[in-house]
Amino acid sequence: MKVLHITPHLGGGVGKAHAAMGGILASAADQTFLLLEEARDRRHLDVIAQSGAHVATARDLHDVVDAANAADIVQFEFWNHPRLFECLARGDFPAMRTVFWSHISGLSRPVIQPGLVAQAGRFVFSTPASLALPFVTMLPPGARMKVADINSGFGFSEVRRERHSPSGKPAVAYLGTVDFAKMHPGFFDAIDGLEGNDIRVSVWGSPSEAVIERARAMRHPDRIRFGGHTSDPAAALAEAGIFFYPLQPNHYGTAENALVEAMSLGLAPVVLDNPAEAAIVRHGETGLVAHSIAECAVFLDRLLSATDLRERISRNAALDVADKRSAQRSARQFADLWQDLMAEPPRLADFRSVIGACPADWFLATQCLAGERWDCTAGGPDNAAKGTLAHFESVFPDDASLAGLRHTPRQAASQGREHAQYG
Numbered sequence: 045m046k047v048l049h050i051t052p053h054l055g056g057g058v059g060k061a062h063a064a065m066g067g068i069l070a071s072a073a074d075q076t077f078l079l080l081e082e083a084r085d086r087r088h089l090d091v092i093a094q095s096g097a098h099v100a101t102a103r104d105l106h107d108v109v110d111a112a113n114a115a116d117i118v119q120f121e122f123w124n125h126p127r128l129f130e131c132l133a134r135g136d137f138p139a140m141r142t143v144f145w146s147h148i149s150g151l152s153r154p155v156i157q158p159g160l161v162a163q164a165g166r167f168v169f170s171t172p173a174s175l176a177l178p179f180v181t182m183l184p185p186g187a188r189m190k191v192a193d194i195n196s197g198f199g200f201s202e203v204r205r206e207r208h209s210p211s212g213k214p215a216v217a218y219l220g221t222v223d224f225a226k227m228h229p230g231f232f233d234a235i236d237g238l239e240g241n242d243i244r245v246s247v248w249g250s251p252s253e254a255v256i257e258r259a260r261a262m263r264h265p266d267r268i269r270f271g272g273h274t275s276d277p278a279a280a281l282a283e284a285g286i287f288f289y290p291l292q293p294n295h296y297g298t299a300e301n302a303l304v305e306a307m308s309l310g311l312a313p314v315v316l317d318n319p320a321e322a323a324i325v326r327h328g329e330t331g332l333v334a335h336s337i338a339e340c341a342v343f344l345d346r347l348l349s350a351t352d353l354r355e356r357i358s359r360n361a362a363l364d365v366a367d368k369r370s371a372q373r374s375a376r377q378f379a380d381l382w383q384d385l386m387a388e389p390p391r392l393a394d395f396r397s398v399i400g401a402c403p404a405d406w407f408l409a410t411q412c413l414a415g416e417r418w419d420c421t422a423g424g425p426d427n428a429a430k431g432t433l434a435h436f437e438s439v440f441p442d443d444a445s446l447a448g449l450r451h452t453p454r455q456a457a458s459q460g461r462e463h464a465q466y467g
Contacts, residue, residue, distance in 0.1 A: 045382055047073040048111050051121035052080045052128050054099070057301055058121050058147050059088030061196040064371035065378070066095030072379040078102050078111050080127040105135050112137055117382050119143040120164075124154035124431035126439040129406035132395035139390035141165050143381070147196065149174045151319055152294035154410035154431050159398030161191060165385050170196040171298040173319035194377045197299030199308020199365035200278050213348050214285025215244040217311065219277055220302040222249035222270075225429070228290040228316065229258065230337030235288075236262050237341040238348070243267045245288070248280045277305055285354060286347050287311040290340055291318055296431075300324060304369050307331070307361035312354045314343045324369075330361040404445030407436045 051058060054077060062077070069075065075097040082101055083089050093099045102108050108131055112118050118137075122128065122144045142165045149171055150156030158179035161167040169175065172193045180191055216235075221227055235245050243264070248271045251259075259268045274280040281287070287306035291297065297320055304324060307313055313331035315321040325331035332343040347354045399409040410431060412418045429435060437446050 045073040045386060046114065046116045047075050047382060048115035048118045049075065049077045049121055050080070050108060050112075050118060050128075050131060051077060052123075052125040053083055053085075054079065054089045054092060055083070055085040057196060057299060058123075059085070059092070060301065061198070061299075061371075061374070063088040063091040063095075064198050065375040066092045066097055068372055068375035069379060070096045072375075073117075073382060076100070076111065076115070078108060080108070080125075080131055105131060109135055109137055112140055115140070117141045117143060117385060119145060121145055121147065122160075123147045124410040126403065126406065126436045129399055129409070130403075130439075133399055133401060133406060134396075137393065139392045141385050141388060141390050142393060143168060143385065145194070145196070146170060146174070147298060148296060149298045149320060150177055152296070154296065155413055157398050157409055157413065160395070162187070163393040163395055163398060164190065165388065165391070166381060167191050168381070169193040169298070171320050171323055173323040174298070176319070192377075192381065194374050194381070195299055195369050196374065197301040197304040197369060198371045198374070199304050199362075199369055201308075201366075212351075213240075213242055213244075214354065215246060215283050216286045216288050216344065216348075217246045217248065217281050217284035217306070218288050219248040219274070219280060219306065220289065222247055222251040222255050224252065224254055224292070226291055226295045226297065227255065228292055228337065230340070231288070231290055232258050232262050232268070234290065234337050234341040234344060235267055236264055237338070238267075239345055240348075243348075245269065246271050246280070246284065248272070248274050248277070277302065278309060281306055281309055281311060284311055285358070286344065287313045288340070288344060289313060289321070290316045290334075290337065291321065293318055295320075304365055308365040308369075310358040310362045312347050312357040312361065314340055314347065316340065325361075326364075329357070330364045331357060402445040403436055403440040403443045404449050407433055407446065407449065 054062065077092060077097055077099045079101045089099055118140045120128065120142065144160060144164045145168045146156060147170055148154050148156065151173060167190060175193060183191065235243065245267050246269050250273045251270055259265055271280060289303050295318065300320055303313060303315065303321065307330065313325055315325050315331060315333055317333050317335055322333055325333055327333040334340040334343055399406050408418055433449060440446060
């Protein structure tokens with residue numbers, strides 16, 4: 045099979061996932077990865093190329109369409125990136141066998157338009173939590189067969205044992221986005237609320253100013269050590285026994301690589317009951333799932349003092365990740381899915397009817413479903429963080445439609461197009 049992957053880039057989680065699966069899939073498919081923007085981070089890109097896949101950067105949409113013409117299957121690595129939406133709306137694509145692998149959950153913003161599922165040959169989520177989306181549960185039986193979930197977060201093969209402080213307490217670690225856009229602001233309240241002395245918490249990642257200020261305001265700021273960005277998460281987590289990973293209720297994550305990696309190393313996780321984390325951690329078996337920050341503190345205290353419980357969860361977590369969240373398993377699932385899709389004829393798709401014709405339409409298609417109204421204050425910060433209005437403006441700096449959104453009265457903009465739906 046000739047499989048073309050169309051992707052904005054191969055950094056972050058999407059690049060890491062394909063780098064892990066590349067060598068395994070080499071015997072099943074001839075893969076080409078076509079990037080829609082110049083690569084800034086080549087770590088995963090180079091590993092993918094070394095596995096035998098062809099990696100290139102598209103000069104324009106004609107390049108993308110030509111590559112699609114030569115492919116048996118076209119897989120869109122999907123998230124709310126402006127270049128991908130431009131490609132879907134403006135690419136003059138032929139009849140294709142298409143797969144969307146969604147690296148956003150759709151459970152909150154950015155949303156997933158139901159019409160994309162209707163237009164795709166297969167729509168694959170990267171978390172089973174997305175299967176609870178209303179438009180998925182209401183699909184008719186025939187259409188439901190087009191939807192699947194394939195994990196994109198994989199663990200390490202080596203289990204590292206925790207090291208204890210002189211008091212016998214294990215260290216606690218957090219690794220990931222150290223910003224309250226994703227990290228729950230109650231993180232430091234839970235750490236402050238722990239009983240006893242010799243509480244050691246390492247926070248790995250580049251902290252925002254708001255996070256640093258909140259840590260300084262703690263009653264016990266000495267409990268926190270900021271480790272900064274790390275390119276070796278296994279080494280960063282090597283001395284910890286507990287992984288504390290409370291995230292905002294409406295965070296944008298799906299596979300939660302950091303959580304899966306920590307569990308694979310034998311760290312006992314404490315998380316909040318958000319859908320993505322609850323799909324990974326089974327309460328009382330592979331971790332502890334709290335309903336509040338206050339309950340997080342209770343669970344942390346329990347794990348710090350109950351060695352038997354911590355060790356049982358540690359073993360279960362590592363075994364569970366090895367069994368269910370391996371690159372080998374996801375690669376087999378994709379090989380089977382592609383082979384199944386090969387039995388179907390290529391067909392024309394009309395993505396433009398779903399996401400609209402101009403950059404403002406595309407941005408709104410990530411913010412609200414058809415008929416919903418958009419609050420212009422929800423466009424995100426003015427820095428060009430991924431998927432924000434500022435990000436779209438940075439990609440399309442002279443676009444009048446985006447300028448119009450900036451001057452739209454609050455809650456006056458709406459996602460008013462009729463999206464393709466299943467009848």
